[in-house]
Amino acid sequence: MSDHADVHRLVAARLDSAGQVYTDKRRTLVELLAQVGPCTLPELLEAGDGIAQSSAYRNLTVLADMGVVRRLVHGGDHGRWELAEELTGHHHHLVCDGCGVVIDVELPADVEEVMDHAFNAAASSAGFTVAHHNVDILGQCADCGIAAR
Amino acid sequence: MSDHADVHRLVAARLDSAGQVYTDKRRTLVELLAQVGPCTLPELLEAGDGIAQSSAYRNLTVLADMGVVRRLVHGGDHGRWELAEELTGHHHHLVCDGCGVVIDVELPADVEEVMDHAFNAAASSAGFTVAHHNVDILGQCADCGIAAR
């Protein structure tokens, strides 16, 4: 089950080079994020191996500082955590208005190109320098779409 | 100064049809949002006419329920409020990594078309029904770009 060996190797190297240890708890968190995708802290606590809430927050913050995970924020009560794009590749999010679930999606390269070009044009006219972009596609996930009928 | 007469007329009508009153405080909030664009609650309180924090929150919630304003959420401490797209037109956001300021931008119609098409394709393969999309263009605003040198 504990696949994602490449991810763990990369994370370990990253932490190592910053004098941080890749502890069991941290490995558990990364493994969960790799398996499940973007999830909330309560979800991580439930799935995690009895990790304390404060430790989860602290470890996620450390991992975020290392550039290994990223905190997403949409409407709901809890933020969501996911692996950094360096580990997963550039992607965007389907966000369900009903249950809040977040699903990763990749867009065709030519669409990304069109967007990048348009974003740069729009930004520069405001004196703004583009570093990155996020696209959230909102709607109903398969489950909530069914429930709505 | 108090321009945006069309906006106020529309908001008044919307509230009216729901049995809500378009009070002075509410008008002040809408006027500020129309003038300044997306801003945080502290910003609104400072600019607003001595409105109490709790009233600001409550009125913004009411206005959001009416579909007149929308709450944005990015990284920072405070959420940001803006007029609904029904009043401002469809647009996206330049978000400054430095100071958190949010600036509205519109994208060319053909780019929106390409995106809509790609989003629908990506979503449907996950059984997801698209209702809407948000694009955040992250980077440095003019001021923070200068400060960074």
Place this chain on the structure above:
DNA sequence: TTGCTTGCAAATGATTTGCACTGCT
């Protein structure tokens, strides 16, 4: 009067932090 809006103060709840303890070097 009746009901909605407002301000103040207190409550809520996600996230953060202080501190003592454990385990590894």
Place this chain on the structure above:
DNA sequence: AGCAGTGCAAATCATTTGCAAGCAA
């Protein structure tokens, strides 16, 4: 011994809510 990582309990802080006025119909 020394230091990083952990858990528990307490603190923080944006946002929400209870309640007692104020104001319009």
